[in-house]
Amino acid sequence: MVDTDTKGPQRISLTNTVFEGNNNVYLLDGERTVLVDTGVAVQSIRDELADSLSAYDVSFADIDDIFLTHWHYDHAGLAGEIQAESGANVYVHEADAALVAGDPTAIDAEATLKRRRFDEWAIPEAPRRELEQYLSSAMEIGGERVDVSPIDEGDTFERNGRTIEAIHLPGHAAGLTAYAFAGERGREAFVGDVILPKYTPNVGGADVRVEHPLETYLESLERLINLDLDRAWPGHRAPIDDPAGRAATIIAHHRDRTERVISVLEEHGPADVWTVSAHLFGSLSGIHILHGPGEAYAHLDHLHAGGIVTETDGVYALSESDPSIESLFPANDQ
Ligand SMILES: [Zn+2]
Ligand SMILES: [Zn+2]
DSSP: OOOOTTTTEEEEEEEOOSSSSSEEEEEEEESSSEEEEOOOOSSSHHHHHHHHHHHHOOOOOOOEEESSSSOOHHHHTTTHHHHHOOOOOEEEEEEHHHHHHHHHHHHHHHHHHHHHHHHTTOHHHHHHHHHHHHHHHHHGOSSSOEEEEETTTTOOETTTTTTEEEOOOOSSSSTTTTEEETTEEEEEEEEEEESSSSSOOOOSSSSSOSSSHHHHHHHHHHHHHHHTSSEESSSSSBBOHHHHHHHHHHHHHHHHHEEEEEEEEHHHEEEEOOOOOOOHHOOEEEEEEEEEEHHHHHHHHHHHHTTEEEETTTEEEEESSSOOOOOGGGOOOO
C-alpha cells in the first residue's frame, strides 16, 4: 500500500491514441482509494489500468471515489464499469454530469448542437461525413452509464487527510474542473485538460456547448495563473512544474492565432469558419475535422464579440482596417 499522505499522487499513464493521447489516471491511496479520471472504455486500456493499479495492490473493486475532470470519453470512459464493480462515488461538475450519466436527452442535445455547428461552420459534405462516422464509432469508447454525484465550484472533499477543492475552469469543456490540494511542493492541482504540457487543449470543437469558448477559456487560464500553483497534474503527459508560466504561454499562443485569423481575413477577404480553418490548418481528418473549425470559430467568435469582425450568415469580415486585439487578451507579464 502506497502512503500518498506523504508522497505525491501516483500517475498512471495510459497509452491510448484517441484525442490528445496518453491519458493520465491519478491514484490517491490511503484510508480511501481515490482515482482522478479513468481512461477510455476499450479492452486494452481497461487491462492497462487494472495492471497498473495492481502494482499498488488496488483493484477496480477497491475504488471508493472517482473525481472526473470532465466528460470526455478519454477521461470518463471507464468510470461506469469501475463503479459497477466497486460502488464508487463518481464526482463530476454539474455541467457535465448528464453526459457522464449517459442521459439520452443530454446526449441528443449535444449531438443536435454539434450538427447545428457543422452547418454554421460550413463544413463541406465529404469531411462532414467522415467526421460523423468518426464520432459514431467514438461513442463506443464512452463506456457504461454512471450514477453521478454532481459537484460545483468550491465544493471540498476530505480524503486521506487532504482537502480536495473543486475549481471550475470551463473552456475546453463546459464542466472542466480542477481539483486543488496541498501537495509536497505546496499548492497543487489535478487540472485535466485546462493546461497540457505539450499541446494547447482544443477550444471550440472539444465541447460545442461552451458559449464564447475562447473568452471562457482565457478567463479560466487567467484564473489558473492566479491560483499560483506550485505544480499541476494534467490529463495527459508529464506534470507541469510552472503552471502559471504554461498558462501564459497558451494565452500567447492564442493571441498569435487570433492575429493569424485576422491575416487570413485581410489576405482572402470575408470567409466562413471552414475556409478560415483550412487556411490555418490545411486539410483535416478524424477528430480534427471537428477541432480545426471549432478552433477557428472560437477565434472568430472572440473577434466578433470584440467588434473586430462582423458576421453575416456564417461569413466573417473584418470591420476595422487596423484592428487591435489588445483588449481581447488578458494583460500579463508572466
Ligand atoms: Zn478533453
Ligand atoms: Zn483529454
